[in-house]
Amino acid sequence: MSQEPIDAASHLVVRQASKRYGATTVLDRVDLAIRRGELVTLLGPSGCGKTTLLRLIAGLALPDAGTVAIAGRDVTRVPPHRRNVGVVFQNYALFPHLSVAGNVAFGLTVRRRPKADIARAVDKALALVHLDHLAARPISALSGGQQQRVALARALAVEPDVLLFDEALSALDRKLREEMQGEMRRILRDINATAIFVTHDQDEALTMSDRVAVMNGGRIEQLAEPRLIYQRPASLFTLNFVGLSTRISGTVVACDGGIVQVDTKVGRLAATGRFLAGSQVVVATRPEHLRPAAGATGNAVSGRVRAVVFQGSRSLVEVGAGGETLLAELPGQEAALLAPDAEIRLAWPVSETFAFPAPEMAA
Amino acid sequence: MTDTALPLVKAPAAPGRERWLAVALAAPALLILLALFALPLAKLLAASVAGPDGPTLAEYAKLLGTPYYLGVIWNSVRLALLTTGIALVIGYPAAFALARARGAVRSALLACLFLPLAASVIVKAFAWTILLRSDGLVNETLLALGLIDAPIRMIFTETALIVGSVNIFLPFMILPIYTVVAQLDPRLMEAAATLGAAPAEAFVRVVVPLTVPGVVAGVALVFSLAVSAYVVPTLLIGERYPTLSTTIAKAYLLARQPTFGAAAGVVLLVIAVATVALSTRLARLGGAR
Ligand SMILES: Nc1ncnc2c1ncn2[C@@H]1O[C@H](COP(=O)(O)OP(=O)(O)OP(=O)(O)O)[C@@H](O)[C@H]1O
Ligand SMILES: [Mg+2]
Numbered sequence: 307m308s309q310e311p312i313d314a315a316s317h318l319v320v321r322q323a324s325k326r327y328g329a330t331t332v333l334d335r336v337d338l339a340i341r342r343g344e345l346v347t348l349l350g351p352s353g354c355g356k357t358t359l360l361r362l363i364a365g366l367a368l369p370d371a372g373t374v375a376i377a378g379r380d381v382t383r384v385p386p387h388r389r390n391v392g393v394v395f396q397n398y399a400l401f402p403h404l405s406v407a408g409n410v411a412f413g414l415t416v417r418r419r420p421k422a423d424i425a426r427a428v429d430k431a432l433a434l435v436h437l438d439h440l441a442a443r444p445i446s447a448l449s450g451g452q453q454q455r456v457a458l459a460r461a462l463a464v465e466p467d468v469l470l471f472d473e474a475l476s477a478l479d480r481k482l483r484e485e486m487q488g489e490m491r492r493i494l495r496d497i498n499a500t501a502i503f504v505t506h507d508q509d510e511a512l513t514m515s516d517r518v519a520v521m522n523g524g525r526i527e528q529l530a531e532p533r534l535i536y537q538r539p540a541s542l543f544t545l546n547f548v549g550l551s552t553r554i555s556g557t558v559v560a561c562d563g564g565i566v567q568v569d570t571k572v573g574r575l576a577a578t579g580r581f582l583a584g585s586q587v588v589v590a591t592r593p594e595h596l597r598p599a600a601g602a603t604g605n606a607v608s609g610r611v612r613a614v615v616f617q618g619s620r621s622l623v624e625v626g627a628g629g630e631t632l633l634a635e636l637p638g639q640e641a642a643l644l645a646p647d648a649e650i651r652l653a654w655p656v657s658e659t660f661a662f663p664a665p666e667m668a669a
Numbered sequence: 670m671t672d673t674a675l676p677l678v679k680a681p682a683a684p685g686r687e688r689w690l691a692v693a694l695a696a697p698a699l700l701i702l703l704a705l706f707a708l709p710l711a712k713l714l715a716a717s718v719a720g721p722d723g724p725t726l727a728e729y730a731k732l733l734g735t736p737y738y739l740g741v742i743w744n745s746v747r748l749a750l751l752t753t754g755i756a757l758v759i760g761y762p763a764a765f766a767l768a769r770a771r772g773a774v775r776s777a778l779l780a781c782l783f784l785p786l787a788a789s790v791i792v793k794a795f796a797w798t799i800l801l802r803s804d805g806l807v808n809e810t811l812l813a814l815g816l817i818d819a820p821i822r823m824i825f826t827e828t829a830l831i832v833g834s835v836n837i838f839l840p841f842m843i844l845p846i847y848t849v850v851a852q853l854d855p856r857l858m859e860a861a862a863t864l865g866a867a868p869a870e871a872f873v874r875v876v877v878p879l880t881v882p883g884v885v886a887g888v889a890l891v892f893s894l895a896v897s898a899y900v901v902p903t904l905l906i907g908e909r910y911p912t913l914s915t916t917i918a919k920a921y922l923l924a925r926q927p928t929f930g931a932a933a934g935v936v937l938l939v940i941a942v943a944t945v946a947l948s949t950r951l952a953r954l955g956g957a958r
Contacts (some may be wrong), residue, residue: 366859386862387871393863399856403878413864416874464864 317342317500318363318468323372325358325524332358334524335372340500340517342377345491346529347503347511349548350521356504357396359521360470363502364391376468392466392499394474398457400445406432406456407441413464431459434489450477458486462493469494469501475510487514508548512536520544542588542662550622551590552632555664558585566661571628572607579661586664591654593622596634599653606653607632611644625650710938717931728932738916745913746940749896752834753842756891757884759835760842764883767843768850782840790837794904797833798824801905830906837901838894842887849883885952892948893941913937 316339325333332355340346348356361367363374365386373382381389392413400409410431414424432438435455445453454477461469471490475483491514494501505511511518512532519529520543528540539545545553556570558581568575568589577589591605599606609627621641625632634652636644644650718724732738767778785793800806803820811817823829853876861871895901899914913933920930 364859364863366862385868386859387865387867389863390865391863393860395856395860397856399854399860401857401860401875403875412861412866412874416861416864416866416870460860460864 315341317344317377318502319373319375320359320363321373321375323359323362323369323374325355325362325367325369332524333362333369336524336526338519338526338529340502342500343495343498344516345494345501345503345514346517346519347505347515348519348521349505349508349511351547352506354521355524356521357472360393360472360502360504363468364393364470365389366393389468390464390466391468391470392461392464394454394457394461394469394471396472396504398453400453400456400460402445404445405441406437406443406445406448409445409456410459410463412460417464427463428459431463434462434493435459435486451479451482454478455486458490462497465497466499469499471501471503473504473506476506483510490514512548518548520547522547537592539660542590542665545590545660545662550593550633550635552593552596552634553588553590554630554632555586555588558583558587558661565656568661570630572609572630573628575605575607575659576656577605577659577661578657581661581663587661588664589659589661591659593633593635595654595658596632596636596652597654598634598636598640598650604653604655605659606651608649608651611646611648611650613646614641614644616641623650625652713931713934713938716927717935719928719931728929729936731929732932732936741911741913741916742936742940744910745896745937748830748834748898748902748910748912749892749944751831752838752895753888753892755831755835756839756842757888760839760887761846761880761884763839764843764846764850767847768853782843785837786840790900791904793837794833794900797829797836798904801829801832825906825909827906827910830902830910833905834895834898834901838891838898841890841894845886845890846880846883849880853879881952885948888948889945892944896941896944897937913940 318338318340320336320338323333323336324331336355336359338346338359348359350356358367362369365374365381365384369382373380375381376389376391401412404412407428410428411424414427419427428441429438432441435458437452437455437459440448440452445456448456454474458471458474461471475486478486487510503511503515512535515532517529518532518535520527520535522543528535528544530538530540535544536549539548542553545551554570554572554575556568556575558566559569559574560567560583561581564578564580566577566579566581566587568577568587570589575589577587579587581587607625607627609625609632611623612626612631613624615622615624616638619638620635621638623634623636623641623644625634632652717728718726720727732742767775767782770778798805801823802808803822803824805824807823808817808820812820857875857879858868858871861875862868866874897914898912899918902910902912903915913936917930917933917937920926920933
């Protein structure tokens, strides 16, 4: 889809990487190019191959085809201990026979750093994750969130070139997680490490990263800045997976200059896209573009209010029209006036309406 | 606690109750151990100091003061040390092979390990005498292959003793190590690798410490079995290598010296218990948790 060309400035480059386990293709010709110091989040449903992609990059699994290059060097067959790629594992993988400090020191000890340097680096790493007071604790005496932070400190302490985080903040409460997100951005900038951050949390993906890669079924559907992922999703999957949307299916009746006219159950709608007349498409837009309107510039649909979901300063209004559902995000006061089942007319600009090929019917 | 303590604050779940539960759960085993172990042990201790004119340590003095009997004790310890050492060297990698194997291979390997346990020690020791005697399978094969001109003496040598003993006690080394290895999380090795540890270093720094409990159990088991083995030395080497256990048997059955036999039994017991305690202790000092 909208992959950027692989430029020479990229620090980490995965090219056409495929991996299969038995009959299932877990990664399908994945391309990924990340600049030095950039933070990319991998967003995708469970089982789409995120962990597998990280394992390929770390050298813990070999691709069946394709290459992995770091700083211009092909490392596809380089063993993990010679890659300087740090990993925070989904299940932490802490060493149970070592203390908190022993775990954090591990990478430096095997690098034969002087004792004093190790002690200093361990203190620093533990301070970053707010665990300095637990340095002597055995791992078995830590909570899940504390273990996760030890795993973070252990990976950061060796200051690797590339850092891979597999849902590294998932076990933390909201406040601590936001604090850690900030800390990690800062640390990553300090050590100028290239980082991939796997997460199920969209907010985390959209707020933390320089770019977001949306994965689906072993492929990267889109790799772009968070704003673009949200505002200009490249596929129906991305649209669906990131954020809320109104989706109405229909048939293209005309196409002119990148604008298609689509016949739907709620009337004719215009959308950006190029399709042949007769194509089945899904017309979509984000909830914040829908406004109650009397006039008729752009697209407009009349329906009845089905539900109003209060969300603090704004409310989400669900409107039923001709068997389709429209989602509008309205300011609190506006939404407060809406009674359930009230008639409402919603309008939104054509420039924020997109047409995607309709998903093929399952055979 | 003082009288001003809030009445709402409850004492932490009565530790006394938990202790009683533990005692209750252990009671049946404790009773059996007491009846089958502690009482005979007390009798053994009493018997070992019984003299015509009241308690005496004369038999202990004889055991620990005569070069011959010191040699006997050393024979037992030497047999146990060699057996344990060799079994550890063979058993440690074998336990890994077993843990790594999958499907049918694993079942076959486990069968190889467990089936011999079903046969009596006497049968296995006899099997070794058949294999190793001058017209046995090993000599015949070597002769047939032209590797030797005349049968070599194998049975009733120390080599035969050690080979047979290792063979018979090896499963007791492999099983506890295997149990620990099978539970090792492979992610730990991966984590070590991503932190820069080469496979050998990751093995030494992660796998070895985590398998120590299995090694300690295996060493303690094999050592205490080998140090007190009776059938194995009797059948595979005989008179030439008197051990504590064969000496005890002789004291009771032939020489009619029950006090001496009891004293030798106590010495044997002390050696076995000391080894178990020592290896556990060393493991703890070695940093295993
Ligand atoms: N060693 C393996 N053998 C067989 N199948 C595997 C193996 N590892 C992963 N898979 C399969 O590959 C697919 C992708 O797995 P992966 O762990 O990469 O998913 P994920 O995107 O990380 O999911 P989650 O978000 O749940 O962690 C899954 O369907 C999984 O069952
Ligand atoms: Mg995963």
